Amino acid sequence: MTARARRLLVFGLAAMAIWQAGEAAYIHAKAWLAQRLIASAWSRSLASGAAAKPWPWADTYPVARLDAPRQGQALMVLAGASGRTLAFGPGHVDGTPLPGDSGNAVVSGHRDTHFAFLRNLRSGDPLEVQTADGRMAHYVVSGIEVVRNSDVRVLLDAGDDRLTLVTCYPFDSPVPGGPLRYVVVATRTLSPALSRRGRGSAEV
Amino acid sequence: MTARALHSTNRGAREPSGASPNGSFLACVLEGLADSIVLPMALLTFVVVAFVSVAQADGNVAAANPTDADSESPGGQKSGSFLVRVRPSGKLVRSAALTTDVKIAVSGTVARAVVSQQFRNDSPDWVEGIYVFPLPENAAVDRLRMQVGERTIEGQIREREQAKAEYAAARDSGRRASLVEQERPNIFTSSVANLGPGETLVVEIEYQQTLRYEDQSVSLRFPTVVAPRYIPGTPSSEHTQGTGWAPDTDSVADASRITPSVVDAGEAPRNPVTIAVEIDAGFPVNDVVSRYHAIQVEKRDDSRYGVSLAVGPFPADRDFELVWHPIAGAVPRGSLFRETEDGETHVLLTLFPPVGAQATEKRLPREAIFVIDTSGSMQGASIEQAKRALHLALKQLGAGDRFNVIEFNSTTSKLFASPHEASDQNLDAARRFVDRLKATGGTEMAPALRAALESETKEGYLRQVVFMTDGSVGNEDELFRLIQEKLGRSRLFTVGIGSAPNSHFMSKAAELGRGTFTYIGDVAEVREKMGALFAKIEHPVLSDIVVEWPKSVAAEMYPKKLPDLYLGEPVILSARIEGLLAGKVVVRGQSAGEPWSTKFDLKYAHEGEGMGVLWARRKIESLTDSLQDGADKERIREDVVDIALKHHLVSRYTSLVAIDVTPARPDGEPLDSQALPVNLPRGWDHDAVFGSLPRTATPASLHLMLALLLATLALLTYALAGRKA
Secondary structure, eight states: OOHHHHHHHHHHHHHHHHHHHHHHHHHHHHHHHHHHHHHHHHHHHHHHSSOOOSSTTOSOOEEEEEEETTTTEEEEEEEOOOHHHHTTSOEEOTTSOOTTSSSEEEEEOOTTTGGGGGGGOOTTOEEEEEETTSOEEEEEEEEEEEEETTOGGGGSOOSSOEEEEEEEESTTOSSSOOSEEEEEEEEEESSOOOOOTTSOOOOO | OHHHHHHHHHHHHHSOTTTSOOTTHHHHHHHHHHSTTHHHHHHHHHHHHHHHHHHHHHHHOOSOOHHHHTTOOOTTOOTTOOEEEOBTTOOEEEOOEEEEEEEEEEETTEEEEEEEEEEEOOSSSEEEEEEEEEOOTTOEEEEEEEEETTEEEEOEEEEHHHHHHHHHHHHHTTEEEEEEEEEETTEEEEEEEEEOTTOEEEEEEEEEEEOEEETTEEEEEEOOOOOOOBOOSOBOSSOOOSOSSSOOBSSOTTGGGSOOOBOOTTSOOOOEEEEEEEEEOSSOEEEEEESSSOEEEEEEETTEEEEEETTSOEESSSOEEEEEEEOTTOOOSEEEEEEEETTEEEEEEEEOOOSGGGSOOOOOOEEEEEEEEOSGGGTBHHHHHHHHHHHHHHHTOOTTOEEEEEEESSSEEESSSSOEEOOHHHHHHHHHHHHHOOOOSOOOHHHHHHHHHHSOOOTTSEEEEEEEEOOOBSOHHHHHHHHHHHOTTOEEEEEEESSSOOHHHHHHHHHHTTSOEEEEOSGGGHHHHHHHHHHHHHSOOEEEEEEEOOTTEEEEEESSSOOOBOTTOOEEEEEEEEEOOOSEEEEEEEETTEEEEEEEEGGGEEEOSSHHHHHHHHHHHHHHHTTTTTOOHHHHHHHHHHHHHHTTOOOSSEEEEEEEEEEOSOTTOOEEEEEOOBOOOTTBOHHHHTOOSOOOOOSHHHHHHHHHHHHHHHHHHHHHHHHHO
16 A cells, blocks of 8 residues: 555545534534524514514524523424424424413424433423413423333323423434434423422432 | 343344454454555444444334333344233233234125134243234124134133123133124224243134125225224323223223234334135126235136135235126126024025116216315325325316315315315315325314314205225214214215225214215225216215015014115115015115115025124114114113124124133243234334324434544554554
8 A cells, every 4th residue: 555545545534534523513503503593583573472583594483482490401492393493493393282381282302402401300390481472381390201202192182281392312322313212291380390309209 | 221232233243244343353453454454444344334233223122111121131032023011010022923814705795704813922921912903894703712722612702891801810810711802893802811932822703794795896805904093082091991002082982902002113014814715706707806915816616716815924914805796797686695593584685776777867066075184194105095086086076066175184274265166276276285285193083074064065066075084093983973963964975095994984984974985095996996986976876765575574674774875886784584584575765856666586585694693793783873873871782782692792892702721821920911013004104103203313423423433543544654654
C-alpha cells in the first residue's frame, strides 16, 4: 500500500467521522432550536388567541406547553406525532384529547432529545400543562410502565382525566425503531401537586 | 435485556460467515498489522454486521417486557418461534403449536365439517392451550371429540357455566379435558388442559351448515382467522375474563375473549391449515373453483367432485372459498330434504322463485349512500378493493339519481352535507374525495351508520345504503340494534372487504337492513361482485313472502318472517313438521306491485342428515334475534338452553366439554395456561392496526457512535502509516 493510498484512507475515514458527528449534532441542534422558535410562536398564539406557526413553512403548530418543574423542563407540545413533527418537539397524538382537556391526552416525544427526561420522572412528580387558551392544568405522575408498541391500551380513554407521555425504550439503545415504549401516566389534580416524592412511593 | 442480547448473538452467528468476524479474526488482525488496509476493512465489516444484527434483533424481540425478561432464559428458542407469557406464573415460553385439518362433505346445499385441531406442546412444562378461532356464521356445532393417544372421549353438551366448571375441575385435578365455547355466532374458543411436555392432543369439532346458493352458484366459505377487532367503549374496571389483547369495555363486555394476540410483524405465519372437500352437488356441475387458494380437483362424476389443496397446508390468515355452478338448464327449481329422528320430522326447503316474472320493470330513481370504512384495519389491500368498488358504484349512478359518500374511522365525514344530484360535477368531486381516502385510526361504526340512515330522505326515491367494511368490530349487537331502529325506508347492503371479513356482521346487518351482502377478497373480484350487487339493487325485490303448507301439515318454521328476496336469491327455510308430508307447499309474494307465487310438491322430498340440527340452529338464531327487539333476556336464555341441550348444540349459553377420567399431570407439577397467537389476516398492515404508538427515537446516538468509531479507525491508520514510513 502506498503512502498516498494510506493518506487517502485516513482522510476518507476522518471525513466520514465528521459527517456522522455532524448528523448527530444536526438532530440535537434542530431539536433545541425548534423549541426556541416554537416557544415564541406560543407566546404569539396566547396573545392573539389563534394558532401560530413557528416558522412560515411549518406543517404543525404548538398546542400546549408542558412543564416538569422538578426536572426543570419546559417543552412546547406540537400538533400531530409524525416523525417530522417529533424532530421539533413532543407531538400530541391525533385522536386523543388535547392536554388539559378531559379524557386521556397522549403526547409522545423522542427518547434521546425532548423526552429524555422521562427516565427521571418518578411517581408523585408534578407536571403542568398550559393550554392554548391560557388555562393551567395540573397533573401528578401516577404510573410508569414499559409496553410493546402494539399495546393500544395506552391510547384508550381510561375513564379519568390524564396525561400519557410516551417515548421509546430502552433509553440507551443506539438503534432506533425498537418495539418497546416507555409510558408515563399522570393523573389530573385540581391544584398544583404537593411533593410526595421521597416518601418511598412505588414506581413501575 | 438478556433476551434481547441473546437474541442478537444468535442472529449474529447466523449471518453468512463471509461477512462476519469468525475464528480467523485474530489472524486477520495480525496480518492487518503487516498490511494495514485489511484491519480497517475488517473492523468496518464487523461494525456493519453488528449494527445490522442489532437492528434486526430490535425488531424481533418476542412478546417480552424487558424489565422482567431479565429473569428468563429463552435459550434454545428458534428464530421465528413466538414467545407467550403464561398464566399464572408470568413466565415466557415457546407457544404451543396448532395445526388444523378440515374435512367437509357437501350434499346439495348442506355441508358437514370435521375440524381437527392438533395442539402440540413444545415447552418443557404442562400446558393449557386456549385458541380463539372462527367458523362460518351459520355453523351448528354439535359434536366434540378429544383424542388422547388411542382413546377418544366424546364431548357432552352442558350449560356454559356448568361446562366451564366441569372443565376447570378436571384441569385443576390434572385430568385431560377440552372445552368449546361460542363467543359470537362466528367466533369460538377451544381450550385443552393438561398437555404434557412434548405431547400432542387432537380436538375434533363437527358442525353442519347450509351453504349460500344464489346467482346460480353455490359457495362454501371457511374462515381461518379471527381478524383483530376494534373495541369501542371505556375499559371496565372489573377483572377481564379472557386472554386477548383488548380489555373488556362498557360497549364490548367480552372484548378480551374475541381479541387473540397477533404474531409480530415480520414473524413467520403460524397455524397451518389443510382442507379437503367432498362435493355431491345434487345436480351436474361445470367446475369447482377456489377463489384464494390453489386446489386440486378430482372429478368423480358429473355432480361429484373431490377437492384438496394443491400445495400443502396454508397459514390460517384468510378465508378459504369454493364456488361451483350448475350446468345451464340443470338448476333445480327447488329441493326438500327430510329427516325423521326420535319421532320428529325436520325439513329444509330451498326454492327459487321464477326468474322471468320480473324481467321488465321501470327503473326508479335512487338515493344511494355509499359508506366506506377507512379504519386502520382496512390499510393495505382492503382499502384498494374498497376504493375500486366505490369508483365502480359511482359509475353506476344515472341522471336523476342522488348520492352521498361517507367515510369513517375514528370520526365520520361526509362528502356533502346531504345527498346531491348525480351530476358530472358532483361525481367528479366524489371521485376526488375517494382518491384522497387513507385508512388509519379506529372503527367507530355507529356514528357512520347513523349518518347514513338518518340523513334526510326524499320521497319517490329508492333509498339504498351500500356499506363497505371488513366488519372488524366487537360491538356487533349494538350496531344491529341501531340498524333496526334507524332503518326506516332505507335498505342496507353490506360489502365485506378483505381476506377475513366478519361474516356474522355482514350477513346479519344485511338481513336486518333488508338488503343483501357480498364479499370482495381481491381487487380482481371487484367488477364481478359489484356487478352482481348492482343487478340485485336495480331489480325489484320479492317482498311480503308467505309460505302456505298443505292442510295436513303443521309446521314450525324458521325464519319466522321470510326476508325480501333479491334477484337470484332463493327462499331457504327450516321447519319442524307434524302430519303427513304430502301435497304442495305454496310460496306467495309481491314483486313491483304484482303478486307472484310458486309451488313445490312435498312428495319430492329426499332423505337428508342433520336437518334437525339445522332447524334448531335457525330457531336459536331467531330467539337470539328477538333480544334486539327487547325480548325478556332470561326467558330467551332458557328457551335457547332447552333447544341447544336437546340438539347437542353449542350456543352462547351452552358449550361442549370432554373430560378424561384418569389424571395425567402428576401432583405438584404446575400447569401453564397459554393463549395461542393468531396470524394477522393477509394483506393487513400490522402497524396500521397495532403500531399506533409513535416511533420516538432518533438515530443521533447511532451517528455519534459511528463517528467515534470512524475517527478511531482514521487515527489508527494514521498512526500505523506514520510508523511504517
